[in-house]
Amino acid sequence: MPSHLLRSLSRIPRARRPLHALLVAVAIAAVAVTGGIVAPAIAAPSPTTGIFSDSLRPEVDADADRVPVELGIRFRPQDAGEVTALQYYQGARAGEVTDATLWAADGTVLARASFEATADVGWRTVPLATPVALTAGETYVASYNAPQGGYPVTEHDLTAPTTQNSFDLPADAGVYRYGPTTKIPTASWQGSNYLVDIVFTPGAAPGTQPPTPTVSPTEVATPTASPTALPTATPTAAPRPTTPAPTPKPTATPMPTPTPPVVTPPPAGGGIVVLGRSFPSAETTGVPAGTALSAYTGPCTIQTDDVVIDGKIIDCDMRVLAQNLTITNSILNGSIYSDPDYFNGSFSLTDSEVRMPPSTGTGVGDVNFTLTRVEVTGGSRSVNCAAACTVQDSFLHAQYTDNRGIDHESAIRMGSGSTIRHNTLYCDATPVPPDAGCSAALTGYGDFAIVQKNTIDDNLIGGPYDSMGYCAYGGSTQGKPFSAGVNNIVFTNNIFLRGPSGKCGIWGPITSFDSGAPGNIWRNNLWDDGAEVPAAN
Secondary structure (H helix, E strand, O other): OOOOOOOOOOOOOOOOOOOOHHHOOOOOOOOOOOOOOEOOOEEOOOOOOOOOOOOOOOOEOOOOOOOOEEEEEEEEEOOOEEEEEEEEEEOOOOOOOOEEEEEEOOOOEEEEEEOOOOOOOEEEEEEEEEEEEEOOOOOEEEEEEEOOOOOOEEOOOOOOOEEEOOEEEOOOOEEEEEOOOOOOOOEOOOOOEOOEEEEEEEOOOOOOOOOOOOOOOOOOOOOOOOOOOOOOOOOOOOOOOOOOOOOOOOOOOOOOOOOOOOOOOOOOOOOEEEOOEEEOOOOOOOOOOOOOOEEOOOOOEEOOOOOEEEOEEEOOOEEEOOOOEEEEOOEEOOOEEEOOOOOOOOEEEEOOEEEOOOOOOEEEEEEEEEEEOOEEEOOOEEEEEEEEEEEEOOEEOOOOOOOOOOOEEEEEEEEEEEEEEOOEEEOOOOOEOOOEEEOOOEEOOOOOOOOEEEEEEOOEEEOOOOOOOEEEEOOOOOOOOOOOOOEEEEEEOOEEOOOOOOOOOOOEEEEOOOOOOOOOEEEOOEEOOOOEOOOOO
């Protein structure tokens, strides 16, 4: 479960915005939607029948994430029955939890309950005003929203399919989605168990969800004890295997001899070839040749879900405040970002180009986005992966030259929950005294939150100038406010360009990578001449 970022992790030019409303709102006696209630959640006074034992406790009391996130469990009942309540484990740091939801597999809300927040730690039971009938063998998700992060979790607990108390759980049954409760959570992280459950009465005939009841604001259901006792013995899941190590990506047909170090993109005709492996270039990313483009005339602030933009020239900075914006085969003359303070936007760019002006700024950020075969140029930072982003098969380069001698450029800054796979990460801003130039092609500093849960695999990393200190930072930079707690930083199968110094910068290819941190992996990372690159703390 990728972790979640902090506030505007290094988007340089944008003004500070207010915090997400969920961080300041206090939800009291809110009217629930389909099948919901208006009632305080209560700690279960007696055992309940559901997926997990009531004695289950988390291994991690409070995850380092501090942004809104929906956390759930995906399950299939073996027998028909009814859900009479939702349950979750209330952590000491998971403040202002006021919403829980039962979903069908297609994302339909079957029941949602709103209740008063509490600081009490332990399992909480949220009774439903109307039971919801479940069909044997169908898939459902139960979830709750932690608007301030800090949720309890046990990682590597649900990595393999298992059966718990007559419920089938698929591999990676623990699911999450960043942001407020808007859509069903579907992502997973290393078999994490977020301690979400239901109260289930078996034997009820399957049926459709009853119509939405009309509930007046003054109507308050009386809290009741949990309805059904557990069986005398609670089944224990079989031991689960650990997540297998990532399999190295197949490479292109090996060349007879290693290709010399690459310091500039090759001429037109294909990708950048190093050690027989082809990496993205201007010819393999961006708008495909022959694509007809027309001017974009829509809004630059996206507030409607599922908008699709194809074959356009977009002459503005785009702010994404809605879900699932899709941009394909387009040129964006400006920046695009989903706001980390609100965390309610998500977008994808495919076969497109982001052309930033020659000035301070970030091309693509900050949370909940995917780039595929995208070329990003200009600005002082090509991409900011603050949280929950994927950058794949893309070419990031040609950052601007700061003639003032101030800015530190980079191709990507990673924060939390990033997948950075098969890209060319090239920082080539011209150095200008006294202090301008590339910090690194890939940076990860604990300035605003813990750097964690990032996968950096099969990338070409480097730049042409010796003024760059290192080619990559691994997240554990000493002296930063969040230098401690770094975890699950995975560098595999990358190629580092030696550059003129032969060291990929002034001092070397990698710094601030803690080989002893939990989940950190350094494997099969090579120089462009085939020699092994050692990890350096």
